Amino acid sequence: NAGVTQTPKFRVLKTGQSMTLLCAQDMNHEYMYWYRQDPGMGLRLIHYSVGEGTTAKGEVPDGYNVSRLKKQNFLLGLESAAPSQTSVYFCASSYRQGFMNTEAFFGQGTRLTVV
Amino acid sequence: AQSVTQLDSQVPVFEEAPVELRCNYSSSVSVYLFWYVQYPNQGLQLLLKYLSGSTLVKGINGFEAEFNKSQTSFHLRKPSVHISDTAEYFCAVTSRMTTDSWGKLQFGAGTQVVVTP
Numbered sequence: 001n002a003g004v005t006q007t008p009k010f011r012v013l014k015t016g017q018s019m020t021l022l023c024a025q026d027m028n029h030e031y032m033y034w035y036r037q038d039p040g041m042g043l044r045l046i047h048y049s050v051g052e053g054t055t056a057k058g059e060v061p062d063g064y065n066v067s068r069l070k071k072q073n074f075l076l077g078l079e080s081a082a083p084s085q086t087s088v089y090f091c092a093s094s095y096r097q098g099f100m101n102t103e104a105f106f107g108q109g110t111r112l113t114v115v
Numbered sequence: 116a117q118s119v120t121q122l123d124s125q126v127p128v129f130e131e132a133p134v135e136l137r138c139n140y141s142s143s144v145s146v147y148l149f150w151y152v153q154y155p156n157q158g159l160q161l162l163l164k165y166l167s168g169s170t171l172v173k174g175i176n177g178f179e180a181e182f183n184k185s186q187t188s189f190h191l192r193k194p195s196v197h198i199s200d201t202a203e204y205f206c207a208v209t210s211r212m213t214t215d216s217w218g219k220l221q222f223g224a225g226t227q228v229v230v231t232p
Contacts, residue, residue, distance in 0.1 A: 033220070040124075042205065042224035043159075050217050090158060094220060101209040101218035102166070103149050106158040
């Protein structure tokens with residue numbers, strides 16, 4: 001059982017380039033998330049999805065787009081990378097239990113550097 | 116609105132000493148509470164969770180936490196730490212879904228634990 005898998009693990013981009021980060025989960029979870037982690041700022045939610053075909057903005061959505069065409073995949077796109085997007089990106093998924101959202105399962109992270 | 120506050124950004128502790136990491140939350144509805152650990156250059160791993168039942172929750176690696184509804188706290192403790200417990204610890208909360216809320220998973224800012232010999 002692979003859990004949550006992120007690709008790539010590392011990437012260096014030049015300012016203005018675009019890229020897509022892929023997140024795949026094999027646990028049939030309804031909810032998926034993209035976070036960024038920066039020193040001293042904890043985890044900040046970029047975008048999330050509560051089901052296939054639906055996405056919503058989190059705390060820091062500017063400069064990012066997402067898509068969830070299949071339940072198991074959640075893609076994060078950077079259309080025109082900026083140095084401020086240098087960060088470690090984490091994908092996570094969780095499942096619904098009744099009226100409650102439960103614990104999240106995390107990928108290993110993608111370390112992105114924009115130069 | 117829901118929020119999570121971790122009261123200490125960094126906690127230095129000597130090996131074999133006890134440690135307590137403080138977490139307070141605010142929510143107007145029922146909550147689930149979690150503690151995660153992040154070792155250097157790794158993803159987040161669940162330490163323990165409170166969903167319902169006993170307010171004292173035991174997790175992996177000898178950690179435990181106590182849910183205190185009246186004080187809206189969920190503090191994490193370990194009676195004797197090891198060097199390998201050096202990591203960042205995150206408290207998180209989700210709340211009951213309503214027509215206005217999807218039960219967002221909210222994280223605290225994290226507490227860095229540094230264990231020294």
